[in-house]
Amino acid sequence: MSGQRVDAARNRQRVLDAAAHEHARHGSALGMQDVARRAGVGIGTVYRHFPSRQALIEAIATPFFERGLALARSVREEAPEGERFAVYVREFARALATSGVDGQCRWDAPAAEPVRSELRELIGEFVSSGRESGALRGDVTAEDAFALLWTVAALVEAADAAAPEIWRRHIELVLDSLRDGPPRALEAAPVERAQWDDFVRAARVAATDDPASAA
Amino acid sequence: MSGQRVDAARNRQRVLDAAAHEHARHGSALGMQDVARRAGVGIGTVYRHFPSRQALIEAIATPFFERGLALARSVREEAPEGERFAVYVREFARALATSGVDGQCRWDAPAAEPVRSELRELIGEFVSSGRESGALRGDVTAEDAFALLWTVAALVEAADAAAPEIWRRHIELVLDSLRDGPPRALEAAPVERAQWDDFVRAARVAATDDPASAA
DNA sequence: GCTGGAAACGGAATCCGGTTCCGCTATGCT
């Protein structure tokens, strides 16, 4: 892997760049032919570096996973013990909403295992420190927190950038369910019916497919 | 639509039956050729009745949506005012887990609009009656309830039948966030790390694709 | 009951996009 020819390394990078560009436009529906053309290489070359479309997509997604992990690390450094999990969920959602990743390159991709594993550690820490400092209910587990992260990801993904109000409010609501003590008044503004309709519409389009637009 | 030939009506039904059968086996990855063969008709006939694969899948999913709606109606009749939303969420999750529907035929399909619309009405009723009877927090809206349903659906879908403990527990947790008064002790058993791993594995397979198995 | 023509049908042909294959080329080591 280290002893590869310089031109090979250069091409690999070109493909990666081209793929990122295509992915930004067409989501995970990107075409291999298009990637090859944009990278200025043959399709064979694309397949030399990434054995399948799926592998290519995962390769693009990797930086995103790493950013998610880096985010968790910085939350551990900077947020007060009791608030870490809540802060992370909010930041995670924001990152996801702006990242443009979609279902095909979820964080459950096999290649992301080490990242996910470390993230699990961190979430576990957040939960236990939250419990110890009395901010989280005593019966909440790391797995609960993970499940919550999972559902938040699904909601954000469906809403995309279309309707951040939806997931912002929902996050506050469910974070409340983990909090120790009586529920607080929601700070987020209630979601209007019209916003909700936009959300559903956007999710529908995303589910159907994305013939997307140009730019 | 009413004045169609009898053979056409018969064939349409055959296609629908065959498609349901294939869908049970291969999920939304069902093949048009296979459907045609099993129905004993030509592919052209399949396309005459359902203009695209997507349309066919939605047609199969319709009964599921209707069952979801029927479920809501019976909950309205049979559950006490304060409990209706909670009961519905649990039943909805159970139905989803056993229905075999997957992402491709989400309840956001355009064809399901009338069903979804009536469901929205019912959910709205559940929420307001729950609030009035003091079971739900005063600041919870129908849209909050919908968002919760959405996330639960995502979690159940990912977990499939693989790990019901995951979503059962999560549902109790988030229902708590809507409940008025202090959080109760969770009745559901905590999720073991091993169960969680199974869940992630299952979700990963589902996301990758479903080459499924035979039966 | 017979017939004209519209509605349906069947399935070969087409389109499309991912993947494979293999002869050719550029690299870098001796």
Add this chain to the structure above:
DNA sequence: AGCATAGCGGAACCGGATTCCGTTTCCAGC
């Protein structure tokens, strides 16, 4: 410079959705 080989390009292959059109079936009118 010469050679072994990693790497390249892109035509060919393949599977699956969709289209097209000649043929068949139904049924309303005679």
